[in-house]
Amino acid sequence: MWRARLCLEPFDPAAALAAFAKQIDAGTGAVVTFTGLARGANRNGLAVETLFLQHHARLTQRSLDEIAAAGAERFNVAGIDLIHRAGAIAPGEAIVWVAAAAAHRRAAFEAADYLMDRLKTEALFWKREDGADGSTWVEPTDDDHRERARWS
Template identity: 45%
Template sequence: MRRVLVQEEDFDLAAEASRLESTGAGAVVTFTGIVRDIEGGLRHMELEHYPGMTLKALESHAESACERWPLSGVTIIHRYGKLAPGARIMMVGTASAHRVAAFEAAEFLMDWLKSRAPFWKKEVTADGAEWVAAKDEDEAALDRW
C-alpha cells in the first residue's frame, strides 16, 4: 500500500496509522511534523508548492523507499497553505514485517522531505514574513542514505 497526499486540509493520524496496520505488518512507524512557534511570535506559516511537480516528487521518493526496504505500506501526507502554530504539517508512516526496516525507511523519507521536498515555507510574525532556508544539518542528514 502506497499513499501519498498533498493537501490543504488536516488529516486523521489515527486513521492513517490504522491503514498501515491493516497491511499485516509487524511494525508500523509514524512521524508527525507540527508547526512550531518561534518564541511565541509566529502568527502562521505559509507553504507553497507546484501541485503536479510536488506530488510526483513525493510519489517517486515513496517508491524509492519501497525499493530499498521490504515495506508493506508507506504513507506521506504533506499539507500546504496557511498553518497556525500547533497545526499538523505532515506525516510519514511506514509498515514492515520488522521494526528496523520501518524505522530506517521512515528516517529516509523524513530526511528527504526536510531538505528536498519541493515546498516553499514562509514564517509570518508580527515583525513581517521571512522565507525559511534549508539548514546545513538537514542537508548533511541525507549523506547517510
C-alpha cells in the first residue's frame, strides 16, 4: 500500500500519522516518519518570508506517485504515505511528510530516507524563496544529489 498526495493547504503531520496508523496491518512493528519544515532563513542566512513551490498539478502528482511506488517496491514495507505541499508556505509550516511502515525498523528507516532523497532531487517543483531582499529560485544542492546517488 502506498499513497502520495499533493497538498495546497497547510496540513497537520500528527493527523496524517494517526490516519496512516489506522491503515497499517497488525504485523507492522515499525513506523518511521519525517516532517520537513519551511525555514525562516535561506542558505546565506537572509530572512525568508515565504517559500513558494510552483507546480504542475498533473506532472507533479505523477512524480510523487512514481517516487512513492518505487519506495514501496524497493523496500519490504507494509505501507508508504507521503504528503507534499505546493504554493505559498510560511516559515515553520510543514512542507513534506513521509511515513513508512514495516515489520522491522531497518526497512522503515531506509524507505523513509530513500523517499526523502528522491523527493529532494526528483519531485517536480520549482522552489522560490521570497524575502525583503527579493526572490531567489532554489535548486537541489550537490549534497542532495550525492545523497540521492547512494540509492543507484
